[in-house]
Amino acid sequence: MIAVIKKGTSDKQLENLTSWLRAQGLDIHLSRGSTHTIVGLVGDTSKIDAELLESLEIVESVKRISEPFKSANRKFHPDDTVINVGNTSVGGDIFAIIAGPCSVESEEQVLSIAHSVKAAGATMLRGGAFKPRTSPYDFQGLKADGIDYLIKAKKETGLPIVTEIMNANHLELFEDVDVIQVGARNMQNFELLKELGRTKKTILLKRGLANTLKELLMSAEYIMAGGNENIILCERGIRTFDTYTRNTLDLSAVPMLKELSHLPVVVDPSHATGLSRLVKPMALAATAAGAHGLMIEVHNDPKHALCDGAQSLTPEAFADVCASVKRVLDVI
Amino acid sequence: MIAVIKKGTSDKQLENLTSWLRAQGLDIHLSRGSTHTIVGLVGDTSKIDAELLESLEIVESVKRISEPFKSANRKFHPDDTVINVGNTSVGGDIFAIIAGPCSVESEEQVLSIAHSVKAAGATMLRGGAFKPRTSPYDFQGLKADGIDYLIKAKKETGLPIVTEIMNANHLELFEDVDVIQVGARNMQNFELLKELGRTKKTILLKRGLANTLKELLMSAEYIMAGGNENIILCERGIRTFDTYTRNTLDLSAVPMLKELSHLPVVVDPSHATGLSRLVKPMALAATAAGAHGLMIEVHNDPKHALCDGAQSLTPEAFADVCASVKRVLDVI
């Protein structure tokens, strides 16, 4: 961390600052120039509050050199993390394809889709039991029943299941869930993240709709600080000014996250675009960009889906996407 | 709600759609043009899922005419809502000035600041006991102790208190809190909103960092749908591409929210800018724009504040802001 000191600061003021910083266990490197003096802080600066430092009268600006995330940081953990999930894994040699309906609507629906997506090449089954909806009047999910239907589908197909949590008080319902999803709107629900850090469950953490990559990694850090290192990062589109697609899928996040962190990175092209006809090109693009997997909405009857039908593929269209993804994987 | 039907749709298909819509209790108005047919849906369309409708094969696009919020909507509640809070109120003739430290740090600190801000003209005391921080390694607040100190300050000064909740499980700690704040990161934590809807507490709901005014009002709707109509909306800056200020304070939200809704609207210029020297001009601007009140960070020792010192005013600077705000109020 570097603090740039204002011109006109007295030696006494500077000494006060540096002894205060040394008292916090940091080494100090001073560099005096004619217009600016620069204080270099060396040591564990992750606990220094940069905004506080910047607010001091003699400080012009503060720049962090090290990233504030540690457990999620590739610098301290050079090898890719591979997470075992049921009979498969994420982050290693197997390309993860997580597929299923936006919402669980009935036992029949989930079983039917689960068989279809398994046949097409999915490695995991997804489905929403608790649904975050912008309007309180929209369908909120089947809740506990929805999770039961997913577990039945897992028993029948062997596919590990992924479903979203919205309230830490529901955690006991997730005992047989393989991967717990944290949705974009809860990415900075720090109380929920802390609770998930106390479990050993694999967490699929979606990027918030206006969150930076650094904030995504700091949210992963919340979970990891509690002792749970089983985290899958998920890019699902960010909010921008354009309105042709629901969100703007930020695929440069894939190579950037892989550089910054050792955690696996998957991409959700369904929510990102909100349009089923864009799922295939964006799934292929995400694969070519180096993602560790995809998360794709599939519905046996997209036109009558209770939510987000506009972005769901039919099982046939999904099988076509899987086949194309495999061809791209073979050449990169 | 209007659905534009694709060219080439058969009469049979159109009839199927309109009878399905009529079955949901809506009146249908058909307008056939040479290039497009338009279906107007009249009635309570708040329960119609526009995305589902848009996903139908024969539908080209869907446009909502009515706003999807009802309880928060000024159309159905033309008079301004005035909320009584302790010995004062928000939304009526009294301009609310909510002031205090970002974080509660000690009993002495809160008492000292409470007396100062009361003397300067504050109508309520704020202070964070539970703090949402981007990093798990940053100070997370004094929690229950922090609330205790606020309650002591309330007893000494008579100022109603405002403090943030992050977890519905903490609700019993908030029994003597007058206004419960929902922070920007929890604006779409729908589970928390539902719980708060079951209380009768006044809720100060902050706009999320990338949320539209419609989404803010839908989040208010979540609380109101549960039966709690005591909601104060708070504009606190949105995330944009510029980095000189921490957020971009969207003051046009003030007159726009007052037009769309009957709920009171306050502005937080401290978090919006992140810079103490911008608090005064933006507080005056918010007042001139028609806000019902302000929320301002004040610290007796901003340079040593445990969080967000950069945006806190000294008690003297705060007194100057209050005096200027009153002069602006007198002329508008």
Next chain:
Amino acid sequence: MIAVIKKGTSDKQLENLTSWLRAQGLDIHLSRGSTHTIVGLVGDTSKIDAELLESLEIVESVKRISEPFKSANRKFHPDDTVINVGNTSVGGDIFAIIAGPCSVESEEQVLSIAHSVKAAGATMLRGGAFKPRTSPYDFQGLKADGIDYLIKAKKETGLPIVTEIMNANHLELFEDVDVIQVGARNMQNFELLKELGRTKKTILLKRGLANTLKELLMSAEYIMAGGNENIILCERGIRTFDTYTRNTLDLSAVPMLKELSHLPVVVDPSHATGLSRLVKPMALAATAAGAHGLMIEVHNDPKHALCDGAQSLTPEAFADVCASVKRVLDVI
């Protein structure tokens, strides 16, 4: 186009509006509901000013159904446009790879890079002679000399050349240039677009840093309205809140633009990310998303490039990207 009429509008007012609209050559379809009356405008609404209509006292809101672009619109021109450029083409069977230095720095530099990129598989040579720089103190390009060096490189290698114009007064210098680039900052320099519409030159039109796809197509429309239909659209990243990459490459723009328009779409992964190490993954992703070509910065000595060295590939790295792109093309 649909206008929603306010409740309480008199028959007389409505008749005034509809006769005014009919006088502009439009057919009118009225749909009266209990809460709203809807006026459907059928005919050539591209000349109707939606904002003016919306400002009328009796109008609640106006929605466009048709896109306001015509010449660029796929609806009126279903087949892909293929543009012949020198000995190659863009938009058809040949995947365009446009490569070269950000800035032309010397004759030797351009010739050396031109030979390298041709050997690696480039179909066109790019190089900046006039450079738009944020600071007036930064290098502004070699101007006329730069274009001369590009023309020499074209003679030696046969590669058609692409270079940016910043001022219509420079047009005569571009006589032997094959493709004239309009940069992101000039995408809405309508005077320049109109001048280019009077030429028959192929124009590579880059998306502005905060422009919607509709605005990009309207800028293409400016050129096409003048009679020049040789336009290549280029996605090069948009401005968002994240700062890890210089811009956010919006790859969903590729399939979306191909759906909306018949014009070819290329992607510039170099400017989009500003980081050479992200060029390969994003080039592959753009290819997989269905782009008609790529525009890539290559420099023989990226560390000493006069501008944008950070995003340039070495000729070796570029050859590797070309080989990988071809493998992806083979399977999609």
Next chain:
Amino acid sequence: MIAVIKKGTSDKQLENLTSWLRAQGLDIHLSRGSTHTIVGLVGDTSKIDAELLESLEIVESVKRISEPFKSANRKFHPDDTVINVGNTSVGGDIFAIIAGPCSVESEEQVLSIAHSVKAAGATMLRGGAFKPRTSPYDFQGLKADGIDYLIKAKKETGLPIVTEIMNANHLELFEDVDVIQVGARNMQNFELLKELGRTKKTILLKRGLANTLKELLMSAEYIMAGGNENIILCERGIRTFDTYTRNTLDLSAVPMLKELSHLPVVVDPSHATGLSRLVKPMALAATAAGAHGLMIEVHNDPKHALCDGAQSLTPEAFADVCASVKRVLDVI
């Protein structure tokens, strides 16, 4: 400027870098830490290309300490700039109120509005003769005739006139124009800025729709670098994700620009919001935030204006805004 050097860099490599930097006239301050070495560059770093430096193999990151703008920088010009315009001035004791129609439509219209706005308190007359429109099919302005009508209005009323330029080739038409406006879409039309730098005309420079304050000041720097220091900065709203207002008016830009630069800052609440009913609250807010003036659209018949009628005030409403603005000015 500070360059952070990567761990593992050899002394030899570091020496190469520092001697190269010294050769460019900079003093070098080295600070070696256990994990990072920091190179401080002291001297005129405005000509150093930070991106080039960052691209060097041994450099981890580069941070600018000084702002890259000089002529526009308050540090080198502490006093406010006051610009004389006709019989009035901008930036000093007189609060500038620039009012008039979006587009000049006829001689009668301009004369009528000019007399109205003068009576209400306007200090300058605005009106568009060359209009930048997103669509080539929309009204493009009366051009030379429009300027003639403005000049007649100036002769009749004494009000200095402000009108937009879109093409440097039109400059001779602007001889009797007092203030030449550069619109948001041309803020980075560097060729136009350079031409305007060669004149002595007062330039009203509008912030681009997605440009940072730094970019706005760098564009002012382009004009100033040519010798023309008569520049008025104008905040007119930026593009964000919300759609209730056309743009998001960034009023914190007012105090921030006044801190960074000595140039006067005015605010355009009409274009910012696109809604006439928001003009008054935002005009008052801009005044309270410390703006040096306002730019407001007034039309004698807003419902029939050829462009942007939705955001124009009637002369009566404008007179009310002026009176309220004066009351706010009196108390701040």
